[in-house]
Amino acid sequence: MxxxxxxxxxxxxxxxxxxxxxxxxxxxxxxxxxxxxxxxxxxxxxxxxxxxxxxxxxxxxxxxxxxxxxxxxxxFHFRWISVAAAAALALFTYLIMPERGDSLKLIIDGVNVYNKELAMSKADGQMSNINSMMGKFKNSTAQLESMGKVGDALSPLRSMGKAMTQND
Missing domain, CATH: 1.20.58 (Methane Monooxygenase Hydroxylase; Chain G, domain 1)
Known part of the structure; x- marks a missing residue:
């Protein structure tokens, strides 16, 4: 109770x-x-x-x-399986496509060229073309800079011209 x-x-x-x-x-x-x-x-x-x-x-x-x-x-298993698969893929790639030792390749008109001297001379010619274009660009830039300086020298005359025309 x-x-x-x-x-x-x-x-x-x-x-x-x-x-x-x-x-x-x-x-x-x-x-x-x-x-x-x-x-x-x-x-x-x-x-x-x-x-x-x-x-x-x-x-x-x-x-x-x-x-x-x-x-x-x-x-956890998936992580280790993916790591193992990546390692197997890397090993497979290395075994199937070993490094050929010569990383210089040239293709002219769709044909592989294995002559190293020819490849180097073609690359040299292209680099000289690029250098000459860069030189022309440098000269053009210098001309533009000199024109900018002339424009800066004329700016006081422009402001005087505006002041004179406002009074008319």
Whole structure:
């Protein structure tokens, strides 16, 4: 009888939102057992619902952790498999296409030229053409700079001309 009075007092405090977590746990534990009082029997589904939900949450957390552990294993295996595949590809490429030692290649009219002297002379000619074009560009730049200086020297005359025409 004393236990029932204590539970009724806790229920009163529970519905007034005055209970602590420990007291709420006492209520849940009480309603998990066989309740004999007719008045308290009406509250059993309420507290069992909370217990059922808590059990389901724990079960879901357990499932979630097992899924995470398997996904971690899969990602770990996938990472090592991808590293091994990259290494195998690099080795395969090295074995199939070894370095030929001569990195100088020239193609003239779609035909590979293996004559080193001819390739060097063609490259030399092209480089001299590029250098001559750069020299012309440098001369043009110098001419433009000198014209800019002339324009700067004439700017005071322009401002004087504007001042004179404004007074007219």
């Amino acid at each position: 004393e236990k029932i009075d204590e539970v009724k007092a806790l229920l009163e405090r529970y519905f007034n939102a005055e209970t602590t977590l420990k007291e709420e746990q006492i209520l849940r534990d009480y309603f998990r057992t066989d309740v004999k009082d007719e008045e308290l029997l009406a509250y059993k589904p309420l507290f069992n619902c909370f217990s059922d939900e808590a059990d389901k949450i724990k079960e879901l957390e357990h499932i979630d952790t097992s899924i995470q552990s398997t996904s971690l294993k899969r990602s």
